[in-house]
Amino acid sequence: MSGDTDHGAAAIAAARVERRWAGLSIGIICVLVVLAAYTGIHQAVMPQAQVETADPRTLHISGEFIESNLGSAVEPDGSVTVRAIGQQYSFTPQCILIPTDTPVRFRATSADVIHGFLIEHTNVNTMLVPGYISAATTRFSTPADLVMPCHEFCGAGHEGMWGRIKVIEKSAFQKLAADRRRMTCVAQ
């Protein structure tokens, strides 16, 4: 800061650096947004898109969440749809059976309060909000035994609400599917 000229030049340089940083910041944000949009549209990786409702008072009487319809169902196209319910303090079915190398679609809802639906070591992670239907899709490549905790506070018994996921070979699953409409791994 020896003189006015130096100071003026420094001020201009400072303003230039500041503008560059602002430009860089905006650039970073644009890249993030474009990446999110591209992967969302191109690879269909995105959170649940549709809003669907289900009345918790009549779940057990009618609709897709009646007890006999819960568990894993094989669709005509070979994919598997898993329907489940969360309630204080368990899931129905408590153990979900899934084949390897098959597109799996989860459809779940809550019969009472808000619950969480998370399969550890996967990206299946959604909320069960009473009144609404949650959907998630995934695919498992290897057989595994996984835990499926409720990750949202649902009352004093929340810590006991753990479901299980059993991933078995596709061939073994198909054998079971031959004579059963809905499959679970709840001990018979």
Next chain:
Amino acid sequence: MLHSRRLILAHFWLAFAGFGIALVLGEWQMFIRSPLHAWIGNPEWYYRSVTAHGTAMAYVFPTLVSMGFGYAITEAALKRPLIGARWAWTGFALVAVGTVTAVVPVSLGLASVLYTFYPPMIGSPFYYIGVVLVVVGSWIWVALMSVNLYTWKRANRGTPVPLAMFANVAGSYLWAWTAVGAAIELLFQIIPAALGLTTTIDAGLARVFFSWTLHAIVYFWLMPTYIAYYTIIPRAIGGRLFSDPMARISFALFLVVAMPIGVHHLFADPEVGAGFKFMHSVFTALVALPTLLTVFTICASVEIAGRLRGGKGLLGWVATLPWRNPMMLAIAFSFVMLGFGGAGGIINMSYQLDASIHNTQWITGHFHLIFGGAIVIMYFAIAYDLWPHLTGRALDSFRLMRLQLWSWFIGMIVLTFPWHYVGVLGMPRRMAFYDYADPAIAPQALSVIASVIGGAILVVSGALFVAVLVRGHRAVRVEPGAYRFSVAVHQPQRVPAALNGFGLWVSLMLALTVINYGFPIVHLLSLPNTSVPVVRIGAAK
């Protein structure tokens, strides 16, 4: 010269008392659910504690700090006594009464619903009414900030509003508007159900209203910290504020884009469609902008301090910084934690990556690092800086202050890094017990123990903080002089009207909220049969 010293001290001491109790509760929770402790017997105690911890830390503590700091800024920046000191005491009393009203049912186990409410679970109406009183008390503060600013502006036409006051009022407006979401949820949905007037509630709609509050409240917590970055730190370490207009732009941007982004908390929810989830994701990315601008401006301001102290070369100025000055330590620690926390935040707000960590322990680790770490360590710095001006006594336990800041920083890192890790493993939140003997959960045990140790360090640090302040009340009397804020390299002689007031920014804030929340709310209101039966908590005892 601060006139309302007792008022400001009352706010700070009530804030720090609540903080201290909630801090101990937090560590107790960490311990109870760790492998170091057996099954608690009655898990309900754990959820009581979580509710109290969250309510105190999220609603009471930062609100009181913002209010107290706001009154101090008003008097120090505008150089005149606070207008409406009686109203300020009324606001304080409302916050105090509200806190007690909320905490009593929580401690009796009648409102273990956590501070995020979670309808259709419904607890004692007194809990919700208490929270409403806290918010109403803080709205009196908002009104007073506005009145003081406009009275000053009328008397000082053509003079730029001091930066500290500009930022302070921006923070108060942000809070006024963001609190509306939870207020609607409480007044129109939860309290009628808690009083027994209604028996059903739309839980999805309630989540949308709460998300309106839940994200921007974080920026409300952040405001005192950012104000300290810009208007205290450069002065305290012997530097200059690099750019006054850029600071104003950052605060104005917070006001506009902090608000309409809360749906990123609902990425995994079934009641909002993909379009608005994406829209909120984009706006969440935008809110990184004011923080990136702040990082630049503050680093540049600190560099000026280093160079004024003789630092040369590309990085030589880092070595010449006043590292023994507690304020220097605080800003450095705060920035490190802001960096890690911000990087984690980018993952949370990501439209795709969120699914891998949504609502796991990663999230708890994240907001403890950002709020408990980057933000709260600056609350300590604010208290240290203001204390001599409030007590008229020296605050010179510098060794103790450094020890306190170091231990808070180390404790927070030891607490939150393992916490993030177990979140990536998929560990769920808010559980009174984990069966670490289960092979699926066993790998998380060591990390949880590390977090318990981190929490213990934080409790010690919290006790040191209170000790420093108490010693400040007993130290020798000094004349601290006028309270000063940072001086910019180029102090503004005139600033554009847009950066001297809030008309434009508040209009944008309201308009963006209407756009980003209007459709999801109207959509849910128009859906039939979405109200579900209320589930009462603590009723059958």
